Amino acid sequence: MRRERPASGLRTLRRLAWDRDNGRRHLVLLGCAASLLAPVVPLLQPLIVRDIVSGAEQQRALLAPVVLLAAVTLAEAVLTGAQVYLLKRLAEGVVVDTRLALVRRLLRLPIVEYDRRRLGDLISRLSTDTSLLRSVISNGVFDIVSAVLLGIGSITVLALIDPLLLAITLSSVLLAAVALWTLMASLRGISRTAQEHVGRMTAEFERALQGVRTIRVFDATEREYERVARRAGDAYRAGLRLSRREAVVQPAVTTAIQIAVFMVLLVGGYRVSSGSMPLGDLVAFLLYLFSIVLPLNQATRALTTVQVGLAAADRAGEVLEIPTEQERAGAGRERGGPGPAGGGGEPAVTPHMVEFRDVGFRYDGGPPVLSGATFTVARGSCTAVVGPSGGGKSTVLALIARFYEHGSGTIRVDGRDVRELSHEAVRSRLSMVEQGAPVFAGSLRENLRLGAPGASDEELRSVLGDVELGELLDHPDGLDRDLGDAGIVLSGGQRQRLAWARALLHDHELLLLDEPTSSLDSETESRLQRLLRSRRAAGHTTVMVAHRLAPLVDCDRIIVLAGGTVTAEGTHASLLRDSPLYRVLAAHQGLVDVEDLATPGLTG
Numbered sequence: 001m002r003r004e005r006p007a008s009g010l011r012t013l014r015r016l017a018w019d020r021d022n023g024r025r026h027l028v029l030l031g032c033a034a035s036l037l038a039p040v041v042p043l044l045q046p047l048i049v050r051d052i053v054s055g056a057e058q059q060r061a062l063l064a065p066v067v068l069l070a071a072v073t074l075a076e077a078v079l080t081g082a083q084v085y086l087l088k089r090l091a092e093g094v095v096v097d098t099r100l101a102l103v104r105r106l107l108r109l110p111i112v113e114y115d116r117r118r119l120g121d122l123i124s125r126l127s128t129d130t131s132l133l134r135s136v137i138s139n140g141v142f143d144i145v146s147a148v149l150l151g152i153g154s155i156t157v158l159a160l161i162d163p164l165l166l167a168i169t170l171s172s173v174l175l176a177a178v179a180l181w182t183l184m185a186s187l188r189g190i191s192r193t194a195q196e197h198v199g200r201m202t203a204e205f206e207r208a209l210q211g212v213r214t215i216r217v218f219d220a221t222e223r224e225y226e227r228v229a230r231r232a233g234d235a236y237r238a239g240l241r242l243s244r245r246e247a248v249v250q251p252a253v254t255t256a257i258q259i260a261v262f263m264v265l266l267v268g269g270y271r272v273s274s275g276s277m278p279l280g281d282l283v284a285f286l287l288y289l290f291s292i293v294l295p296l297n298q299a300t301r302a303l304t305t306v307q308v309g310l311a312a313a314d315r316a317g318e319v320l321e322i323p324t325e326q327e328r329a330g331a332g333r334e335r336g337g338p339g340p341a342g343g344g345g346e347p348a349v350t351p352h353m354v355e356f357r358d359v360g361f362r363y364d365g366g367p368p369v370l371s372g373a374t375f376t377v378a379r380g381s382c383t384a385v386v387g388p389s390g391g392g393k394s395t396v397l398a399l400i401a402r403f404y405e406h407g408s409g410t411i412r413v414d415g416r417d418v419r420e421l422s423h424e425a426v427r428s429r430l431s432m433v434e435q436g437a438p439v440f441a442g443s444l445r446e447n448l449r450l451g452a453p454g455a456s457d458e459e460l461r462s463v464l465g466d467v468e469l470g471e472l473l474d475h476p477d478g479l480d481r482d483l484g485d486a487g488i489v490l491s492g493g494q495r496q497r498l499a500w501a502r503a504l505l506h507d508h509e510l511l512l513l514d515e516p517t518s519s520l521d522s523e524t525e526s527r528l529q530r531l532l533r534s535r536r537a538a539g540h541t542t543v544m545v546a547h548r549l550a551p552l553v554d555c556d557r558i559i560v561l562a563g564g565t566v567t568a569e570g571t572h573a574s575l576l577r578d579s580p581l582y583r584v585l586a587a588h589q590g591l592v593d594v595e596d597l598a599t600p601g602l603t604g
C-alpha cells in the first residue's frame with residue numbers, strides 16, 4: 001500500500017527557511033523588517049503631499065515638505081531594492097536547500113519506495129515543484145505581509161481624515177475580500193492536482209525515453225505520444241481551472257477599487273464644493289486609496305502564488321517525510337565489523353558467510369516469494385542458486401544485500417543477524433554484479449571508481465585487462481571515454497564485464513553475482529570463472545545466480561530454489577543424482593542425456 005502521509009507545505013517551508021540552523025534566519029528577519037518598513041513610506045507620502053497642497057493654497061514656504069518628500073521617495077527606492085535582493089536571496093536559498101534535502105532523501109529511501117513510485121514523478125518534485133517554491137518567498141508571503149500592514153495603516157489614516165468616505169470605500173472593498181476568500185479556498189487543491197498531473201506527465205515521458213528503441217520497433221511512437229499528451233492535457237485542464245478562478249478574482253478586486261474611487265470622488269467632490277471638506281483632505285484621501293490599489297492587486301497575485309507554492313511544498317514535504325532506509329529499520333543495534341551474533345570479546349570467524357533460516361518474504365503485500373527458505377553459504381566457497389524463473393533467486397541476493405526487510409526467519413551475514421547490523425555494515429561486506437549490469441552516464445573511469453574512489457589509473461587498467469575489456473583502452477580518450485547514457489556506447493557483453501570490473505575493484509569478502517555471464521561468450525566466461533577460482537583461493541565467498549548451469553558446475557555447492565523454498569542442494573554431480581528438478585534443468589541445457597529425465601521421481 002502506498003503510504004501518503006499528509007504533508008504540510010507550511011511546515012516544510014518553516015523547516016527549510018527557519019528551523020534548520022543554516023544561516024538563513026537573519027535573512028528571514030531582515031525580510032520581515034523590510035516588509036514592516038515597506039508600507040511606512042507610502043503611508044507618509046500622501047500626508048506630505050497634503051501639506052504641500054495646503055501650503056500652496058495658503059502660500060506658505062514649501063521647501064521643507066518638498067525636501068522631505070524627496071527624502072522619503074529616495075528611502076522607498078533604497079528599501080525596495082534591499083527588500084527585493086533579500087527576498088530573492090532567501091528564496092534561492094530555500095530552493096537549493098529543498099533540492100538538496102530532496103536529493104539526500106531520494107537517494108536514501110528504502111528500495112521498496114522506488115518500486116512503489118514513478119521515478120518521473122519524483123524527478124518532477126525535484127525540478128518543477130521546487131521552482132514554484134521560489135516565488136512563494138520572493139514575491140509571495142512578504143508581499144502579503146506588506147499589503148496587510150499597508151491596508152491597516154491606510155484604513156487608520158483614512159479613518160482620521162474622513163470616516164464617512166472610509167465607510168464608502170470599505171463597503172466596496174468588502175466585495176473584493178469575498179471574491180478573494182472564495183478563490184483561496186480552492187486554489188491550493190487545484191494547484192496540487194495540476195502539479196500531480198505534471199509529475200505523471202514527466203513519468204510517462206521518462207518511460208517513453210527509456211524504451212525508445214522498443215517503441216520505434218513496435219511502431220508505438222504515436223501511442224506513447226498520446227499517453228504523454230493525455231497527462232499534459234490533464235495538467236492543462238487543471239491549469240485552466242486555476243486561471244478561471246484567477247480571472248474572476250483579479251477584475252473583481254479592480255472593479256471594487258474603481259467603484260470606491262468613483263464614490264469617493266462623487267461624495268468628496270460634493271463635500272469640497274459645499275465647503276465641508278478641505279481640498280487637501282480629498283487629495284490625500286484619494287492618494288491613500290491609490291496607494292493601496294497596487295499592493296492590493298499585488299496581494300491578490302501573491303495569494304495565488306502562495307497557494308501554488310504551498311501545494312508544491314506539500315509535494316516536496318511528502319517526500320521529505322518518508323523515512324530513509326536507515327530510519328525505517330531503526331538505527332541497527334550495531335554498526336560494527338565482522339563477528340559472531342551476540343558479539344562481545346574478540347570477533348570469531350564463523351564458518352558460514354551467509355545463513356538463511358526459515359526465511360519468509362513477500363514484496364509489499366504481494367504473494368509469498370520465499371517461504372521457509374533455509375541454506376548456508378560456507379565462507380570462502382562458491383555457491384550457486386539455480387531454479388525456475390520467478391522462483392526467488394534474485395530475491396535471495398536482494399535480501400542478503402538488505403535491499404528489503406525479510407518477513408520471518410533469520411538471515412545472517414558474516415555470522416551476524418542482518419537486523420542487528422546497519423545497512424552500511426551489511427553492504428560493507430559485499431560487492432555485487434546486478435542482473436542487467438547497470439552502467440552510469442559518465443566516463444569509463446567514473447564508472448570503475450564508483451565503489452573504489454581511490455583506485456589508481458594503473459589499477460583500473462589492470463582490472464579492465466582481467467575482465468577482457470582492455471580493448472576499451474584503445475579508444476583515443478582511454479579512461480576518460482564518455483560511455484553515454486546508461487553506457488549506450490558499449491555492447492551488452494561489455495557492459496556486463498564493466499560491472500564485473502567494478503565489483504572486483506570494490507573487492508569485498510562476499511561477491512553476489514546475478515546472471516553475471518548471460519551476455520558473454522564462452523571464452524570470456526571461462527576467463528571470469530578463473531578469476532572466481534582465484535578469489536576463492538584467497539578465501540573470498542561468491543554467491544551466484546544463473547540460469548545456465550555450465551558456468552556453475554565447479555561451484556562448491558548448488559542450491560535449487562523453486563516455489564520460494566530450497567528443494568535440493570549439493571554439488572553438480574550429487575544433484576544430477578538426487579534432484580529431479582536439477583536433472584530437468586541440466587537436460588534442457590544439454591548437460592545430460594534427455595533419457596535421464598525418465599528417472600523415477602522426476603516429476604515429484
Ligand SMILES: Nc1ncnc2c1ncn2[C@@H]1O[C@H](COP(=O)(O)OP(=O)(O)OP(=O)(O)O)[C@@H](O)[C@H]1O
Pocket residue numbers: 115363366369387388389390391392393394395396
Ligand atoms: N520489486 C518487486 N516487487 C514486486 N514483486 C517482485 C519484485 N521483484 C520480483 N518480484 C516477484 O518476486 C518473484 C521472484 O522474483 P525473482 O526475481 O527473485 O525471481 P528469479 O528466480 O530471480 O527469476 P529470474 O530467474 O526470472 O530472474 C517473482 O514472482 C516476481 O514477480
